[in-house]
Amino acid sequence: MKKFTKIGALALASALTVSVVAATSPASAATCAKRTNVTMLGTIKTEIKDQFQAAVKKYNTSQKCYTLKTIIGDNKLTFLQNITPMYAAKNAPTISYTLQEIPNMADKVLDLKNTKLAKLVSPGLLAAANVGGKQVGVPSTAEAFGLLYNKKVLDAAGINPASIKTRTDLENAFKTLQAKGKKAVHFSAIWWSLGAHFTNIYHASSAKTHEGRLAVLDSLSDGNKNLTTDPVWKNWLATFDLLKKYNGSEANLTDTEYDASITDLASGDYGFLFQGNWTEPNLMTAAAGTDFGIMNLPISTSATAYGNDSIPVGVPGYFMIDAKQSTKAEQAGALDFLTWLYTSAAGQHFVADPVTKGGMGFIPVYSGFKVQPATFMAREIAKYVAAGKTLEWINTYYPAGLQETVGKVSMQQYFTDKISSADLAKAIQDAWKGSTKTWRGESA
Secondary structure (H helix, E strand, O other), X not given: OOOEOOOOHXXXXXXXXXXXXXXXXXXXXXXXXXXXXXXXXXXXXXXXXXHHHHHHHHHHHHOOOEEEEEEOOOOOOOXXXXXXXXXXXXXXXXXXXXXXXHHHXXXXXXXXXXXXXXXXXXXXXHHHHEXXXXXXXXXXXXXXXXXXXXXXXXXXXXXOHHHOOOHHHHHHHHHHHHHOOOEXXXXXXXXXXXXXXXXXXXXXXXXXXXXXXXXXXXXXXXXXOOHHHOHHHHHHHHHHHHHHHOEOOOOOOOOOHHHHHHHHHHHOOEEEEEEEHHHHHHHHHHOOOOOEEEEOOOOOOOOOOOOOOOEEEEOOOEEEEEOOOOOHHHHHHHHHHHHHHHHXXXXXXXXXXOHHHOOOOOEOOOOOOOOOOOOHHHHHHHHHHHOOOEEOOHHHHOOOOHHHHHHHHHHXXXXXXXXOHHHHHHHHHHHHOOOXXXXXXXXX
8 A cells, every 4th residue: 555645734834934045056967978868758838838837948948968858749738648658669758746646657757756856845745755765756836816907907996805814704795896887707617627727615614624625535435425415515616606606708718718717817807716826927027017816715613613714735746767678878868867856056046036037936945045936926835834724735646537527527527517416416525435545545
């Protein structure tokens, strides 16, 4: 049985308040007999692919030992659907990046426990990629999701996000925006937002303790959970209905929905958008000079309900280095690139600078960062973290493929009024029933 532990909000808060020390020099040697090609599947996220590719170009010209090349996978396929055929063809990428599929990759990648990078990260942020004592990956950043807002629009409407403490308060804010001639919210029907992030709002609020939340997953896996009788589920569903009711956009189930949602919030015609801080580079590009914030999504009518005042914060993914098909030189190059990215002065600018300055806008999770995030949304997230108002990313425990099944089918069907709330509950229960309890250490 593989032991598989996950990140907690307390550990995350501690990790994001580490003291700043001098940046470490990159590991690259001055010269090598010949260059070694190193491959990476993907560019972390499509939203920052240009900035990441710029970092790769800078790295490749900064030393003479390695050339990193990115492989753009098929974004219509899952991570496993992309990487499994590559392993079968004996053409595995040296570097891969994922989250939920970490248990599936644990036996194929290096143990990074004793690397310089791993030693710069708090144990809490490493935990999600620690399988049976093996540190199979290192984190990219911390991310948060919730209700994003256009600060100019809310300021003009006289809405203070800090005053929105209940679902009733949220509806009143929506009504105020409509009265001012604005559209209240863009509620995205894109499957991964619904299947991974919006469902997480329920799971992260389902119990006050980590163990209690895992117990909910146990009961779903065992087929013993009746969602329709769960008060938290009822509040979550009422919030789903509220967002549908005030949604100012047409339901778009295709991949073009993401760009459309960015355009809407940046336009100044909308007040809110349910999304994450990974959208900030796109928003800042679309509306330079406009501040975009993030706030909690209150699902209860009681201000004191657990999770009502908090946002989900976690690690979106981990870098892994192939141990089965890559040469020692390729593995060394992979580690060299990642170390350069997070410890060198040039790399840190690519990591933490806002997109307007050519960076990826990441929130640093490695000690030694001299470049600190300067955007409004990053500072908002830091305030939630400092106040301990964070929710777990329970979606990191979802079995591989579950968020696709739930997001692309039942959640989108409910979004478009094709099924009832009872049908939605049954569909989600059926999707979970019999799933492997990786959160209890069972092998995936």
